[in-house]
Amino acid sequence: MRFLFLLLTHLLTTTTFAQMPFAEQLAQHREKYKKDLLKSVGGPIQAEEDLAYVKFYAPDSTYRITATVELTPKAEPFEMPTYNGKTRTHVSYAILSFVLKGKKQRLTLYRNLNVIRMPEYRDYLFLPFKDATSAKETYGGGRYMDLRTGDVKDGHVALDFNKAYNPYCAYQEGYPCPIPPKNNILSIAVEAGEKAYGKEH
Numbered sequence: 001m002r003f004l005f006l007l008l009t010h011l012l013t014t015t016t017f018a019q020m021p022f023a024e025q026l027a028q029h030r031e032k033y034k035k036d037l038l039k040s041v042g043g044p045i046q047a048e049e050d051l052a053y054v055k056f057y058a059p060d061s062t063y064r065i066t067a068t069v070e071l072t073p074k075a076e077p078f079e080m081p082t083y084n085g086k087t088r089t090h091v092s093y094a095i096l097s098f099v100l101k102g103k104k105q106r107l108t109l110y111r112n113l114n115v116i117r118m119p120e121y122r123d124y125l126f127l128p129f130k131d132a133t134s135a136k137e138t139y140g141g142g143r144y145m146d147l148r149t150g151d152v153k154d155g156h157v158a159l160d161f162n163k164a165y166n167p168y169c170a171y172q173e174g175y176p177c178p179i180p181p182k183n184n185i186l187s188i189a190v191e192a193g194e195k196a197y198g199k200e201h
Contacts, residue, residue, distance in 0.1 A: 023059040026162055030056060033165065044171035053198035063161035063192035067098035069152050077113055082176040083141055083169045089113040090178070093125055094152070098159065101188050108183055109147065123149040128180035129164075132189035139170035139196050142180040164193025171197050
């Protein structure tokens with residue numbers, strides 16, 4: 001009986017969230033993101049007042065798009081450089097093709113071979129990128145998006161650049177933040193997601 005109650009509660013909560021206006025959904029997502037930043041052990045933000053410097057672009061549904069997925073099962077693992085001089089072993093998972101601002105775009109989706117060893121992250125996919133806002137309105141080192149293998153359905157995946165976030169290096173130096181590869185540098189401006197951190201470090 002208790003299981004049925006919990007299941008019903010979950011379904012109602014999920015349905016309610018899905019019916020929320022886009023801006024309200026995104027606001028809740030961002031509030032959770034900031035709380036997670038603060039409570040993250042070893043994270044770059046330790047004082048609650050510093051969350052005021054975490055800024056975002058206004059919600060923009062035109063940055064929610066569907067990409068075509070071309071899996072790359074024969075890709076070889078490689079060492080992706082990070083901003084503290086170390087490397088992290090990644091492998092290409094898929095090539096994503098989509099149209100943004102009326103222009104065809106391509107990004108490579110990766111798997112971190114160390115991260116996916118952890119049971120809770122075995123389906124984790126990593127999308128690092130830079131764009132024309134980098135080092136201007138957004139962090140110069142690029143931004144990230146997280147996906148899961150289950151997000152890929154029938155050769156397509158939904159991307160929401162409103163959820164693009166900064167690596168820890170944007171707030172504080174010394175973290176092993178992967179550097180977006182050259183093939184993941186977009187020529188257009190992605191004016192969505194997280195902006196540059198507003199406090200000097």
